[in-house]
Amino acid sequence: MSDVKKTLVQSRKPQGEEGKEIIEKMNKNHYEVTGWGLQMLILEDHSQVIDLGCGGGKTVQRLAIHTPEGKVFGLDYSEDCVxxxxxxxxxxxxxxxxxxxxxxxxxxxxxxxxxxxATAVETVYFWPDVIKAFKEVHRILKEDGQFLIVNEAYPDENYQEKNRVYEEVGKMVIPSPEELTAWLKEAGFKEVTIDLEPEKNWLRALARK
Ligand SMILES: C[S@@+](CC[C@H](N)C(=O)[O-])C[C@H]1O[C@@H](n2cnc3c(N)ncnc32)[C@H](O)[C@@H]1O
Incomplete structure (x- = not known):
């Protein structure tokens, strides 16, 4: 298996020694884009937050600092990530x-x-049924609760080659801002704000219940 394929397969569900290496890289490499995304969230000291697809738990650690009197949950389907x-x-x-x-x-x-x-960093591309998952996020959020999605890719002609590899080799689904907005609205979210960073092909989306 090529290195790119290994990385993308592991990114979908990090496991074992190879997964551990990928997780250590992601904890570092996703730090900046996560910080950019987190700027959209309004957190109170006592907020109760969940990071979905939490991987190595770096975002959980950051969220805990922002909610000193609250509680932070991390959820992942990989036993090793947990x-x-x-x-x-x-x-x-x-x-x-x-x-x-x-x-x-x-x-x-x-x-x-x-x-x-709720936050979802670099993970929505792998979710097998996005609408079902977004409805689940909507269900567990309080009224007016916030759902932040941070993606290091969206369809853009300047990044076609990079994103084609993600889609073809990694079987990732890379949503456009329009698709993401439609899916979030279909799941019941009333307000969706999306920002792009075209220099880096980054996307951050904040949906309100
Ligand atoms: C690319 S990693 C990103 C990890 C972390 N959010 C970060 O930014 O470093 C994607 C993570 O989402 C998890 N994941 C993917 N699909 C999932 C699902 N349907 N339910 C729970 N976890 C999922 C994977 O196990 C993996 O840890």
Whole structure:
């Protein structure tokens, strides 16, 4: 298997030694785009937040800093990611401030109206049923809750070659701002704001319940 294919297969569901290497890279490489995305979120000290497809748990760690009196959950369907995210956040986990669980975004174990905000960084491209997942996010958010999506790719002619590899080799679905808006509205979100960073092919989307 080529290195690109290995990386993309692992990005979909990081596992084992190879997955651990990819997760360590993602914790570093997604830091800047995540910070850019997080600027859209309004968090209070006591906010209850969930990071969906949390991978190595770096975003969970950042969210915990922004919500000193709140609670942050991380959810991922990779058992290994749950272990690595727990390791990275071990102190906050011991304090009960952070909880990492194994689960699928389409079907979470949370009650209705549980979270002030949900985040999804570099993961929506892999979700097998995006509308179902967005409806699930809508269900677990409180009224007026925020859903932040951060993607390091959107369809753009200047990035055709890079994105073609993601789509063909990684089987990723890279939504345009229009598609993302339509899917979020179909899932019930009332307000959607999307920003692009054309120099880097980055997209950040904030949807309000
Ligand atoms: C490219 S990684 C990004 C990880 C992390 N958000 C970051 O920015 O570093 C995608 C993550 O989403 C998780 N994932 C993909 N589809 C999922 C699903 N349907 N349910 C739960 N987790 C999922 C993968 O296991 C992986 O950890």
């Amino acid at each position: 272990e690595w995210a727990n390791e990275l956040n071990h102190q906050a986990v011991e304090e009960g401030k952070v909880v990492i669980i194994r689960g699928e975004v389409e079907n979470t174990p949370f009650e209705d109206k549980n979270f002030d905000a």
